[in-house]
Amino acid sequence: MSAIIDRPRFGCPLGGALGMIRALPRTVPIVHASTGCAYNIYVGMNSGAGYLGGGYCGATSTPSSNVVEKEIVFGGEERLREQIATTLEVMDGDLYVVLSGCMVEMIGDDAQSVTDNFKNAPNPVIYVSTPGFKGNSAYGYDVVLEALAKEYVSPRKRKKADKVNVFGLIPGGDVFYKGNLREIKRLLNLIGLEANTLIGEGETLADVKNSGDAALNVVLSDVYAPLAAAAYENIHNIPSLRTPLPIGYLQTERFLRLIGGHLGIEKEIIDKALKSEQNVYFDYFERISDSYNDIDFQRYGLVVADANYAPAITEFIADELGWLPHLTVVTDELTERQQELLNKRFNNYASGVKTHIRYDSNTASVRRHLSGSWERNCNHRYYDSFSPAVVFGSVFERELAEELQAPLLTVSFPITNRVVFNRGYAGTSGGLAFAEDTFGLLVAGR
Amino acid sequence: MIIENAAPAREERLKAGIAFCGTCAQLQNRLGQKDNGCLYAVNRSFSQAHGCQFTLSLGILNTLRNAVVIMHGPVGCGFCSTANIGTNKNFKKLRDPSAGGIIWLSTNLDESDVIEGGEKKLRAAVLYADREFRPEAIVVASSCVPALIGDDVDSILENLERETAAELVPVNCEGFKTKLMATAYDAVYNGVLKKLTKYRERNVYLTESELSGKLWEYERERTVNVFNVGSMSRADELEIKRLLSALELKVNFLPCFSRPDDFRAALDAALNISVCGTHDDYYLKYIHKEFNIPYVIDTMPIGKKATARWLLKIAEHFGQVERxxxxxxxxxxxxxxxxxxxxxxxxxxxxxxxxxxxxxxxxxxxxxxxxxxxxxxxxxxxxxxxxxxxxxxxxxxxxxxxxxxxxxxxxxxxxxxxxxxxxxxxxxxxxxxxxxxxxxxxxxxxxxxxxxxxxxxxxxxxxxxxxxxxxxxxxxxxxxxxxxxxxxxxxxxxxxxxxxxxx
Missing domain, CATH: 3.40.50.12380 (Nitrogenase MoFe cofactor biosynthesis protein NifE, C-terminal)
Structure with missing residues (x-):
């Protein structure tokens, strides 16, 4: 059973689903739910995801059946049929996805059969069940991708040995998903792979449709997208390789060696790619080494982020910035098994440092975990304080950061204090951006 | 006057409508007919997303100072509050520099709660909010799911009252109940009426002179409450205050950005003034009947004409028309x-x-x-x-x-x-x-x-x-x-x- 949450950092399945559809070009959602659902999600996602906007067909353009009491009593299937038919008339899309909310699921509308009536429509209409009570936005993202794999992706017997699909970043939930995917694609290209990130820059629905001939699915997450990965495996016979989201050079090296090793890419090719990345990367890092050492830019770190970012950032600040991560709070709702899986990601740092790991979705808990793991000041004359520090989290951490007199870099949803376009933190380019933003905070007052 | 368990939908109460195309004359003609020409019954065969009474209720509730809002529903309900994290804090600070940011909880109802009911989680959330944040009020905004499974939120809160320091305010604002999101204003006021609208004890000192009692009375007779709206700015409030001060009136602003206790203090006033008819009639009519405070619901003080009309209506009440x-x-x-x-x-x-x-x-x-x-x-x-x-x-x-x-x-x-x-x-x-x-x-x-x-x-x-x-x-x-x-x-x-x- 799920627990109550103090200021959740994610939405419901419908939210995750709408975020995914927002990311798919020329795809029109048809929401079968109460009036406010889609709008509520848009408002939260627009601001929380660094001003993502409604895109092509989001915000108040989202077709929605807006069911009210009458449909709740008499059933909403007729209303849905009408809404799908009119949406096909009014809205210009290449793919239409019917999504269901809590109410219509509770009253037992058979949205699947209503959708099936539109099998002969000029463009495909598919249905995905996304009631809010069934989980959170990570599930919603997953279940849409699963449905695409099942109903939209063309089956291909022959696989391209050098082609991989990449997923596992939740659009909107990962505020930097688009910049991250661009970088992952670039890195995989460096070792001779064709990378299809499905929802990346310049990619279209055709890329989703043609994702059935990849040799491997690279899932950039220890926990997200299990259903989608399974659907690709079972239906399209494409195995998955799970890897953490890599941030910075060291994690990128591990990432490329893992993928390359798995696909049997020659070591020389990978070495060559890494060598070139290394040169570019550390050339920039070298810039800050003057001030890092002249001024002492080492900090304690407090990381509050989701299951993708928390391990990656903690390792990055420990092993690349040379900082001391003290506490990492992972904010997703995770099973014990998933937690154990993630725990392993915090081991074997090159620096040898260790962080306190907590799994907690409640915002007020962060302060409690900090005061529980760092000795309090009981008016000691020689108090060893949690300072100087930098907080990596969401805007929910702003007040705590102010209290700690530590700068805050917002990296995890919700991010309402930054506008995010194509910035990414993944890979080597992302590592540079991360270091740039972080050190930028330290010189902001200069 | 009995307070309803929940405010009625506006399509029923006001015969309000959401769909029409035509000229202003045609619309006025229609409004002149019985039941507003049945505009409330008009729908669309193609519709698009817009807010519901839950999201709009939050537009007010998220502004309250020293209150915690509990979104009673699945985890997505109230997700829109994300947009208010920074802005509302800043707007609150314009009223009180020490104001904190907005805090909300989700009861995060899942499949098993849909079957067994959300009471257990609601209780847990209320107690958590009370212990963790010690707010003046805890507002429970109920979404579609608890309404459909039949959670009796009012009784659950009633039973919890002895266990909490905070006042517990139920706001029944499930989205599917109405196609008119403006019903939200009534839903919020319905909750406010149930729990926050009570006479406040005036501190009377043993040695109080007749004069100080009279002074208090004098001030009360010149105090007005202006019912603001979430779409107003502090600059709007200051302009209104400037104009009403010129008529020697003392102005309180409610409900947005007020503290829960302000609703009590506001009962010591001579006149309630709406800045927009769409917002306040449900509340002001009740206060008039129950607490005998007259009200002005007329136009909105935007533009020369409307501002003059609005000011004159108020001035009339205080015999200050010439001024x-x-x-x-x-x-x-x-x-x-x-x-x-x-x-x-x-x-x-x-x-x-x-x-x-x-x-x-x-x-x-x-x-x-x-x-x-x-x-x-x-x-x-x-x-x-x-x-x-x-x-x-x-x-x-x-x-x-x-x-x-x-x-x-x-x-x-x-x-x-x-x-x-x-x-x-x-x-x-x-x-x-x-x-x-x-x-x-x-x-x-x-x-x-x-x-x-x-x-x-x-x-x-x-x-x-x-x-x-x-x-x-x-x-x-x-x-x-x-x-x-x-x-x-x-x-x-x-x-x-x-x-x-x-x-």
């Missing part, structure tokens, strides 16, 4: 001078105005006063409160009006036909509106001044700025297509309105 007339005269003369240089550039520009039913008409008065022409209207819903403001506008009979809660698909069709020079719009459809390629002034904004005399000047000033460079939206129009089929633009804008009522 108000002088004030208005002086204010208008000064404003006239200030506007002079703006009229030239704004003159003759055709403008399409969309948003709340009252606000669009009072704003239209500002625009026409500046020499602009109204190309068309869109009102988010329609009910009786529009009458006094529509009456105030001459020559609107033939102007096209669309009643639509958002629904940008109708807007794109209509705007294309009307071909205005600029748009004044309600928040929420910005990305589609941008694709008209026209300059856009938001109809309201909690960071800007629109009300009173200074508001007219601010609108003029901003209009000039906005029409001076429209390159951003032009690029959007050029490079980013709207999602509507070309066939749609050839159809009548009313094509998807199912109007079974009288014409």
């Amino acid at each position: 108000a007339r002088l004030l208005i005269q002086k204010e208008e003369a000064e404003l006239e001078q200030a506007l002079e240089s703006y009229r030239e550039i704004l003159k003759g520009k055709r403008v399409y105005v969309s948003g709340g039913e009252v606000r669009i008409f009072v704003t239209a008065e500002v625009l026409t006063d500046l020499g602009m022409e109204i190309a068309g209207f869109k009102g988010h819903h329609i009910d009786e409160f529009v009458r006094p403001v529509m009456e105030g506008l001459p020559d609107i009979d033939d102007i096209y009006i669309n009643i639509a809660s958002q629904h940008p698909f109708e807007q794109v069709n209509i705007v294309k036909r009307l071909n205005p020079d600029l748009l004044v719009i309600h928040t929420g459809s910005g990305n589609i509106t941008a694709k008209h390629g026209l300059p856009v002034l938001p109809l309201f904004g909690p960071g800007y001044n629109y009300m009173g005399y200074s508001g007219v000047f601010e609108i003029a000033r901003r209009l000039r700025r906005i029409i001076t460079n429209n390159q951003f939206n032009r690029n959007m129009q050029k490079y980013r297509p709207a999602p509507y089929r070309s066939e749609w633009y050839a159809k009548e804008p009313s094509a998807y309105i199912k109007d079974t009522g009288t014409k």
